[in-house]
Amino acid sequence: MLSVKMLKPYYIKEEDECLRVVLAYQYFSLLLDNKVYQFVPLESREIRVNRDTQKVENQDDIFVFQRGKEYSRVALADLLKLNDFLTNLNAIIDPYINNDRTLIKEADVDEVIAQLEKENLKRLIDEALEKNDQEQFITLTNQLNAL
Known part of the structure; x- marks a missing residue:
């Protein structure tokens, strides 16, 4: 029987396209046949x-675990x-994934709002032209130019 006793990242490296969960001694251990095996970075050392x-x-990477002189190789x-x-693993990566996506959503919302405000000003400028309201036209075009 195989189960995780402990899984903590040594550190997490954030890149544009991926997160690298780097593992080290004493941060990752498995329970294999009721014996505790400690992770040793002999082959792969990151997820x-x-x-x-x-x-x-x-997923094809191999992680090596040691108990005394015994070694066990386990595929990711x-x-x-x-x-x-x-x-x-989900608990480790969740803050990085969600924070990143939340920031993107907030940036997208701000961009959409700014775009809608510009479109609304253009519509109001058209209405001012149709009504021959020169004062309103000048006020609205100044607001549009300020954006």
Whole structure:
């Protein structure tokens, strides 16, 4: 039986397209056949998660765990099948994924509002022209130019 005893990142590196969850000694351990195995960075040492799709990109990587003189190699794909591993990994990456997307949404909303304000001013300028309201026309065009 395989389960995660502890999973904490050594550090998380944020890149434009992915998050790199870097692992190190004493931060990652498995319970394998009721024995605790500690992670050793002999082969792979990171989990790469695509920020857009939230999928793990390096599923073929192998992680090595040690207990005394015994070594056990486990594929990341096998770890991803464990509910407790997924729960821990999601808890680690969630703040980075959600914060990034929230910022994008807020930026998009601000851009849309600014665009709508410009379109509204143009519409009001057209109305002022139709009514031959020169004072309103000058006021509105000054507001549009200020944006």
